[in-house]
Amino acid sequence: DVKVTQSSRYLVKRTGEKVFLECVQDMDHENMFWYRQDPGLGLRLIYFSYDVKMKEKGDIPEGYSVSREKKERFSLILESASTNQTSMYLCASSHPMNTEAFFGQGTRLTVV
Amino acid sequence: EDQVTQSPEALRLQEGESSSLNCSYTVSGLRGLFWYRQDPGKGPEFLFTLYSAGEEKEKERLKATLTKKESFLHITAPKPEDSATYLCAVQPSGTYKYIFGTGTRLKVLA
Numbered sequence: 001d002v003k004v005t006q007s008s009r010y011l012v013k014r015t016g017e018k019v020f021l022e023c024v025q026d027m028d029h030e031n032m033f034w035y036r037q038d039p040g041l042g043l044r045l046i047y048f049s050y051d052v053k054m055k056e057k058g059d060i061p062e063g064y065s066v067s068r069e070k071k072e073r074f075s076l077i078l079e080s081a082s083t084n085q086t087s088m089y090l091c092a093s094s095h096p097m098n099t100e101a102f103f104g105q106g107t108r109l110t111v112v
Numbered sequence: 113e114d115q116v117t118q119s120p121e122a123l124r125l126q127e128g129e130s131s132s133l134n135c136s137y138t139v140s141g142l143r144g145l146f147w148y149r150q151d152p153g154k155g156p157e158f159l160f161t162l163y164s165a166g167e168e169k170e171k172e173r174l175k176a177t178l179t180k181k182e183s184f185l186h187i188t189a190p191k192p193e194d195s196a197t198y199l200c201a202v203q204p205s206g207t208y209k210y211i212f213g214t215g216t217r218l219k220v221l222a
Contacts, residue, residue, distance in 0.1 A: 103158075
């Protein structure tokens with residue numbers, strides 16, 4: 001089975017902190033994604049990576065950056081956390097030929 | 113603009129009462145349409161991929177169908193354990209990105 005693992009289920013951070021969310025997949029997928037999910041807004045794409053060191057902005061990249069140094073790992077970085085970044089963060093991966101994406105269990109981030 | 117709209121937002125069913133969830137989409141070209149199940153506080157769990165109009169997929173009490181403008185997720189004789197949010201997503205042609213609807217929250221009462 002495909003496994004996408006996010007490093008934390010719950011995080012509480014202070015305003016202004018630099019926050020790292022880590023995601024690892026074990027299926028040798030080229031594509032990896034970071035989404036945030038908010039009530040009434042659905043899943044919104046923050047960043048997307050289609051290869052090591054390659055990245056593409058999604059719909060809401062402001063305030064975020066990403067890093068992909070190895071194929072299996074995709075990190076989301078909140079440069080200076082703000083309260084409006086309190087959300088559920090979801091990592092996903094997919095193989096270009098198979099189309100469907102597989103998700104991690106999510107990280108519930110609260111910024112206080 | 114590529115868009116996905118799901119209806120209804122929420123649905124309450126009695127156990128055994130069959131129903132359908134709708135996913136309407138607008139894309140310039142469709143690479144695939146996906147259904148996911150999401151339990152509270154968890155990540156979405158993949159259910160089905162549909163690629164072309166007329167295609168159908170089944171899994172236990174769930175059946176997904178696809179036309180050129182919409183997809184339906186039919187739930188036959190649901191059980192309380194089918195309670196979840198069901199998400200629909202599309203992948204437009206020429207991209208690996210996914211566009212999600214806001215989901216249908218299903219509650220099945222015993």
